[in-house]
Amino acid sequence: MTDHDQSFTEAQREGLYRAIFERRDVRSQFLPDAIPDEVLARLLEAAHHAPSVGFMQPWDFIVIDSVDVRQRVLDSFNEENGRAATNYQGERKERYQSLKLQGILDSPINLCITCDRSRGGPNVLGRNSIVEMDLFSTCLAVQNLWLAARAENIGVGWVSILSQERLSEILQLPEHVYPLAYLCLGYVSEFLDQPELQAKGWRSRLPLEELVHGNRWARPLENPDLAQQLKDRGKHSG
Numbered sequence: 001m002t003d004h005d006q007s008f009t010e011a012q013r014e015g016l017y018r019a020i021f022e023r024r025d026v027r028s029q030f031l032p033d034a035i036p037d038e039v040l041a042r043l044l045e046a047a048h049h050a051p052s053v054g055f056m057q058p059w060d061f062i063v064i065d066s067v068d069v070r071q072r073v074l075d076s077f078n079e080e081n082g083r084a085a086t087n088y089q090g091e092r093k094e095r096y097q098s099l100k101l102q103g104i105l106d107s108p109i110n111l112c113i114t115c116d117r118s119r120g121g122p123n124v125l126g127r128n129s130i131v132e133m134d135l136f137s138t139c140l141a142v143q144n145l146w147l148a149a150r151a152e153n154i155g156v157g158w159v160s161i162l163s164q165e166r167l168s169e170i171l172q173l174p175e176h177v178y179p180l181a182y183l184c185l186g187y188v189s190e191f192l193d194q195p196e197l198q199a200k201g202w203r204s205r206l207p208l209e210e211l212v213h214g215n216r217w218a219r220p221l222e223n224p225d226l227a228q229q230l231k232d233r234g235k236h237s238g
């Protein structure tokens with residue numbers, strides 16, 4: 001037992017949900033303004049407080065301000081994005097090619113969050129059966145940073161249209177370090193009220209009630225009240 005109230009106030013709870021619902025992947029709205037060091041430090045601390053398998057903390061954070069390094073990453077993006085465009089034809093291809101899918105040079109800073117697959121030695125508690133748990137843990141660090149950034153009015157964009165080998169080479173990563181997330185960070189002109197891919201007609205949010213099942217794959221929920229709640233929530237989330 002502690003001697004202080006551990007409950008969130010209603011305002012604190014709303015603040016957390018607000019960060020969750022108003023977080024966006026940003027590519028087009030970056031401003032060049034620098035992020036103050038103390039703000040960046042808060043974001044990195046939030047990432048470092050993510051849960052991790054066996055408390056492995058497999059992440060490292062590479063803060064990239066060099067325009068030269070970023071240009072080389074952008075070159076990899078352009079090459080990979082050209083290849084990705086060949087997956088589509090006709091109108092869909094045109095739409096793909098009209099999407100802006102990175103803000104590598106528009107944002108003032110890039111951050112690569114890596115996963116050191118050997119951290120903590122060969123036996124990590126909780127990772128004996130499913131070895132990818134270190135990668136999943138690192139994803140949670142990304143999400144912590146992404147949500148904290150929203151609360152700091154900073155936009156984050158994840159760029160994954162990159163050659164992993166090329167990225168490892170550019171950042172001189174050792175063999176056992178996996179470049180998990182390449183992120184662009186910066187203040188923004190606005191946060192869109194829905195995902196940019198939805199706003200541009202690429203793909204829409206799926207109805208939550210179709211994604212929640214009872215007991216076995218694709219079985220309806222036994223609980224009709226929960227089913228109704230899920231439907232109602234869909235009406236007011238963008």
Ligand SMILES: Cc1cc2c(cc1C)N(C[C@H](O)[C@H](O)[C@H](O)COP(=O)(O)O)c1[nH]c(=O)[nH]c(=O)c1N2
Pocket residue numbers: 023024025026027100101102157158159160161194195196197198
């Ligand atoms: C693992 C991973 C990888 C990528 C992304 C996300 C994640 C989680 N997203 C962003 C993605 O398109 C976006 O999250 C969804 O469209 C939903 O939009 P909001 O994040 O809610 O704004 C993304 N966006 C982009 O413009 N270029 C990219 O290469 C990627 N890659």
